[in-house]
Amino acid sequence: MQKIIMLKYAELNTKKANIGMFLHILKQNIEEKIGNFANIEFDKGRMFIKTEEENYSFVLNSLKKIFGIHEIEVGYQIENTKMSLIEESLIKIIQNKDFQTFKVETKRSDKNYPLTSLEISKHLGGIILKNKENIKVDVQNPEVIFYVEIRKDHAYIYSEKIKGLGGYPVGTLGKGLLMLSGGIDSPVAGYLAMKRGVKIEAIYFESPPHTSVEAKNKVESLAKIISEYTTPIKIHVINFTKIQEEIYKNIPHEYLITIMRRMMYRISEKIAYKNNCKILINGESIGQVASQTLSSMAAINEVVSIPVIRPVACFDKLEIIALAKQIGTYETSILPFEDCCTIFVPEHPVINPEKEKCREFEKLIPYEELLKEAIQNETILTNQTKKEFEDLL
Amino acid sequence: MIYLDYSATTPVAYDVLESYTRATKDFMGNPNSLHSLGVKSKALMHSAVKQISDIFNVLESEITFTAGATMSNNLALIGTALANMKYGNHILVSKLEHPSIYSICKYLENIGFEIGYIDNTEEGLIDFENLKHQMRDDTILVSVCAVNSEMGIRQPLKMIRQIIKKENPHTFLHSDMTQALGKIPVNFHDVDLASATAHKIYGPKGIGLFYKNSRVPFTPLLYGSGQVNMYNPGTPPVPLIVAFSKAIRLATVDLDKRENFIKRLNEKIVNELKKYEGIKINQTKICIPQILNISFDNIKAETFLHALEEYEIYVSTNTACSSGEISTAVMAVYNDKKRASSTLRISLSYLTTTDEINKFLSCFRLVYEKLSLLKKEE
Numbered sequence: 001m002q003k004i005i006m007l008k009y010a011e012l013n014t015k016k017a018n019i020g021m022f023l024h025i026l027k028q029n030i031e032e033k034i035g036n037f038a039n040i041e042f043d044k045g046r047m048f049i050k051t052e053e054e055n056y057s058f059v060l061n062s063l064k065k066i067f068g069i070h071e072i073e074v075g076y077q078i079e080n081t082k083m084s085l086i087e088e089s090l091i092k093i094i095q096n097k098d099f100q101t102f103k104v105e106t107k108r109s110d111k112n113y114p115l116t117s118l119e120i121s122k123h124l125g126g127i128i129l130k131n132k133e134n135i136k137v138d139v140q141n142p143e144v145i146f147y148v149e150i151r152k153d154h155a156y157i158y159s160e161k162i163k164g165l166g167g168y169p170v171g172t173l174g175k176g177l178l179m180l181s182g183g184i185d186s187p188v189a190g191y192l193a194m195k196r197g198v199k200i201e202a203i204y205f206e207s208p209p210h211t212s213v214e215a216k217n218k219v220e221s222l223a224k225i226i227s228e229y230t231t232p233i234k235i236h237v238i239n240f241t242k243i244q245e246e247i248y249k250n251i252p253h254e255y256l257i258t259i260m261r262r263m264m265y266r267i268s269e270k271i272a273y274k275n276n277c278k279i280l281i282n283g284e285s286i287g288q289v290a291s292q293t294l295s296s297m298a299a300i301n302e303v304v305s306i307p308v309i310r311p312v313a314c315f316d317k318l319e320i321i322a323l324a325k326q327i328g329t330y331e332t333s334i335l336p337f338e339d340c341c342t343i344f345v346p347e348h349p350v351i352n353p354e355k356e357k358c359r360e361f362e363k364l365i366p367y368e369e370l371l372k373e374a375i376q377n378e379t380i381l382t383n384q385t386k387k388e389f390e391d392l393l
Numbered sequence: 394m395i396y397l398d399y400s401a402t403t404p405v406a407y408d409v410l411e412s413y414t415r416a417t418k419d420f421m422g423n424p425n426s427l428h429s430l431g432v433k434s435k436a437l438m439h440s441a442v443k444q445i446s447d448i449f450n451v452l453e454s455e456i457t458f459t460a461g462a463t464m465s466n467n468l469a470l471i472g473t474a475l476a477n478m479k480y481g482n483h484i485l486v487s488k489l490e491h492p493s494i495y496s497i498c499k500y501l502e503n504i505g506f507e508i509g510y511i512d513n514t515e516e517g518l519i520d521f522e523n524l525k526h527q528m529r530d531d532t533i534l535v536s537v538c539a540v541n542s543e544m545g546i547r548q549p550l551k552m553i554r555q556i557i558k559k560e561n562p563h564t565f566l567h568s569d570m571t572q573a574l575g576k577i578p579v580n581f582h583d584v585d586l587a588s589a590t591a592h593k594i595y596g597p598k599g600i601g602l603f604y605k606n607s608r609v610p611f612t613p614l615l616y617g618s619g620q621v622n623m624y625n626p627g628t629p630p631v632p633l634i635v636a637f638s639k640a641i642r643l644a645t646v647d648l649d650k651r652e653n654f655i656k657r658l659n660e661k662i663v664n665e666l667k668k669y670e671g672i673k674i675n676q677t678k679i680c681i682p683q684i685l686n687i688s689f690d691n692i693k694a695e696t697f698l699h700a701l702e703e704y705e706i707y708v709s710t711n712t713a714c715s716s717g718e719i720s721t722a723v724m725a726v727y728n729d730k731k732r733a734s735s736t737l738r739i740s741l742s743y744l745t746t747t748d749e750i751n752k753f754l755s756c757f758r759l760v761y762e763k764l765s766l767l768k769k770e771e
Contacts, residue, residue: 057450213432331454389440392412393638 001076001089005059006156007047010070010166019044026068026169032231033062045109045151048077064162065229067195068169073147075158081113083123086148086155090124091131093146093157101138102128108150124148168197170230175199176309177277179268180235182218182337185283185312187329188320190226192311193281200226201275202233203268205240210344215337220381225329235381236271240264243370244344250364253346257291258353259361260344261300263371269304270375280308285315290349299353395706395749399593400542400572400684400740406595409640413597416632423628424621438621438631441638448641449581449604457603457624458634462571463493465588465603468614468624469567470497473534473586473605474506475612480563481531485509487519487548488725489541491569495721511537516677517546517726521556528560535566539573539587543711543722543738544675545684547573550583565609575644576683577652585609591633596640600633651743656682658741658750665754669761673732675723685739686711688723692764694735700764704756709738 012022023042030040030047038051038059051059056074063072078089104125106117115123125137128146149156178190180202190200204219216237223233240263247259268280284292291300301308312320324330396404405413416437422430424438439453446453459465474484484501486494488510498508512523519537528535535557540547554566567586573579575594581587581604590601603624605611617626659682666672666687675686689697694710701708711720724733739753 212427213429214427214435217432217436389437392416392437392635393441393444393642 001078001092001157002050003053003056004075004077004156005049005051005056005063006073006075006158007049007063007069007164008071008073009045009047010068010164011168012068022068022169022172023047025172026066029066029068029169029171029230030063033066034059060162063164065165066169067165067167067197067229068172069164070166071164072162073156073158074160074162075147075156078155078157080153081110081150081155083115083120086157087124087127090127090146090148090157093159094128094132097144097159099144100135101142102135102144102146103137103139103142104128104146104148106148106150110150110152113150120148120150165195165229167195170194170197171199173197175201175275175277176279176281177236177268177272177275178202179264179280179282180204180219180223181283182215182222182333182335183283184324184330184333185285185288185320187222187226187283187333188323188327189281189283189311191229191323191327191329193309194226194230198279198281199230200233200281201236201277203236203238203271205238205264205267207241207244208239210241210244212337214335218332218335218337221332222329223381225332226327228328232382234275236275237379237381238267238271238374239377239379240374243367243374246365246367246370248344251361254348254350255353255358255361256344256346257349258296258299258358261291261296262303262358262362263367265300265304265308266367267371267375269306270371271378272306278307280304280306282308282310283312283320284310285312285317285320288317290351293351295352296350299355299358302355395704395753397739397741397745397749397753398707398709399742399745400545400738401709402592402598403595403742404744405592405597405636406640406643408643409596409636412639413632413636416635420631420635424631425618425628434631438629438634441631441635442621444638445602445641448645449579451581451604452607454623455581455604455607457605458622458629458637459601459603459625460599461592461601462491462569462588462590463601464625465590465601466491466493466567466569467497468603469586469588469605470494470501470534470536472611472614472624473565473567473609474501476610477533477563477565481529481533482506483509483529483532485511485524485527485532485535487511487537488513489517489544489546489548489722490536490538491542491571492721494536494538494569511535513546513725515726516679517541517544517722518679519548519553521552524553524556525560528557528564530561532557532561532564535564536568537566538569538571539579540570540576540681540684541722542572543684543720543736544677544686544726545572545680545682546677546722546726547577547679547681551580554583554585572684574641576648576681578645578648581606591637591640594640594644596644597633597636600630600637602637647743652682654743655741655745658682658745658747659685661747661750662739662754666757671765672761675720675727675732675736677726683741685741686720686723687737687739688732689735689737690731692735692761694737697737697760697764700760701756704752704760706753706756709740711736711738 037055038049041048104121106120144159146159176198178200180186206216223235227233243263251259420434420437422434424435442453502508509527512520514520537548557564565585568584569588570579571590574589585606587604592598613624622629671690673688719733720736723736
């Protein structure tokens with residue numbers, strides 16, 4: 001018998017014709033993380049991963065961060081499906097395990113197997129009882145469940161099940177552009193979009209000297225944290241200083257944020273289309289701040305035609321925070337650096353901005369040119385692991 | 394020079410010193426400064442911390458840099474004791490700890506904590522039954538060093554922690570891993586708190602590491618500002634952190650290979666020294682090969698040390714930190730005061746050569762014969 005990790009796919013059973021593509025991308029995603037350390041095979045029901053003993057914890061930890069996996073099962077592959085060999089392997093497995101109560105659950109995808117699932121469970125339960133002292137069967141609440149699966153060529157025994165992240169493999173549903181600020185919400189929004197199979201690039205607006213390099217580094221760190229759930233995330237950095245200063249000088253202050261957001265949306269849409277992103281994703285949550293009321297969203301959204309997905313729109317702040325902590329972005333998000341949105345904040349921003357007024361006010365600045373310039377001067381951070389310190393460390 | 398005192402301290406590895414110098418020269422900014430010099434230092438520091446947290450598979454925030462293992466031990470024991478007073482005031486330590494642990498325990502006793510000492514078996518292994526027996530509802534902390542500094546006795550921390558948690562889930566386990574890091578695989582997840590230092594793993598003196606699992610309630614002993622290095626605030630010593638990070642990376646590879654090589658050297662010495670009638674080898678099955686402890690029947694260990702020094706050979710009498718007293722470890726294992734009163738520690742490294750050991754053994758014979766003769770003349 002050989003140690004093996006088996007993956008159950010999440011939600012993919014709803015995909016019929018496309019399942020091959022989904023599995024292919026899932027395998028690719030897994031290979032990117034652990035390809036150097038593991039051998040990966042798959043069929044329509046399961047993915048099978050074999051690796052050296054010393055790599056198990058690394059491989060398991062990596063798998064826990066890959067979307068499209070419903071469950072990770074750690075167990076053993078038996079060379080064939082002969083009952084005598086299954087028994088022999090099971091006896092070896094139980095020797096290294098500490099438990100007092102157990103049950104056996106069997107599944108056979110090979111329906112031609114001479115015994116039924118129930119018969120196999122019963123039989124193997126008896127074998128376990130015979131070969132270990134001071135244990136008993138407990139069907140209701142066992143300490144350990146030994147799962148036995150009889151598939152076509154091999155049988156599998158496992159007792160350890162780890163919940164996977166679920167969702168679709170990242171990349172199976174195309175690409176989106178995440179409006180990434182340094183806050184708590186947008187990384188969570190990105191994570192949730194990735195969970196639905198969307199590959200992500202990010203856009204970040206900086207306004208030096210009003211914002212610091214550290215604010216940009218923070219965004220880079222956030223992108224790096226969420227990229228642990230996918231491949232490295234490309235960040236499009238837009239210098240927003242000129243636009244922001246123009247807005248500040250020329251537009252009534254209660255509309256500062258609304259207009260600013262409209263400009264950001266316009267730039268984001270252009271960057272998205274240029275980079276093959278089909279949607280914009282952001283961390284807006286209904287009602288959280290003045291720019292996120294329904295009328296604000298409407299006034300801001302009207303400047304673009306690209307679909308805007310707001311994964312955390314209906315979450316309350318505590319739910320978002322809980323998720324940010326789970327993902328690992330929270331600690332970084334709360335670092336105190338000025339980000340683009342918080343600098344030019346008016347004392348009383350408009351809560352119900354009117355689209356008409358927005359259009360009027362915008363005429364006061366030559367924004368088309370400014371936007372063009374900003375897009376031209378875009379810089380890109382590729383968020384690869386920083387190599388510059390490598391020789392020092 | 395033949396240096397056989399690697400458990401007292403180690404020479405700084407060339408690459409580590411190089412990193413230290415470069416970080417000092419090229420990253421002079423205070424990592425807390427907002428300008429680009431500061432940001433650059435901070436980024437470097439983060440990478441260094443990240444490398445350490447990755448190696449140990451812990452959170453970056455669970456690592457605090459200290460001045461050395463003694464400071465780490467202070468934070469670990471006192472900080473945890475103070476924060477967990479509401480659960481009790483009982484602390485258990487092994488009889489094989491570094492002297493700093495006992496000094497801290499003395500202070501804790503003065504402020505109202507009760508200290509118990511766990512017995513060990515004849516091999517030096519923590520006596521599990523005795524540990525279970527001494528565990529109480531009000532036991533808040535147990536401290537057991539991963540590898541004893543005098544004899545190199547290695548403890549199964551994972552098992553010890555399982556026993557402790559089974560008896561009392563509120564009890565935390567601290568381990569002084571100073572002598573373990575870089576010699577054997579260490580796993581911070583086997584414990585709740587840990588101490589280590591750079592200068593025992595070919596890193597610079599002046600920086601240590603304190604690991605505290607985020608679950609452990611903790612009272613800081615030092616106060617200041619700064620988000621990094623929470624329990625030892627102040628301007629972080631970036632070059633030291635960088636050098637430490639590099640030293641850890643270099644010291645935690647090829648452990649098996651190095652250990653096998655050192656084991657052969659250790660056996661060579663043991664095979665030779667056990668021929669001497671007046672020498673006892675203080676070694677049990679669970680001692681690591683990097684540390685070899687012997688006792689003299691009739692020669693004062695300190696005299697022997699100075700006599701070897703004339704040949705430019707450097708060793709220790711018990712540990713450098715407790716010179717002059719009897720060896721607590723030898724006493725704890727053999728319960729023989731005479732045996733514990735004249736001990737010599739020879740500590741080996743992967744840098745030690747077979748040639749050095751041969752020279753050491755021939756000088757050892759000369760010194761031994763000379764000093765035994767003197768003894769007889771007396």
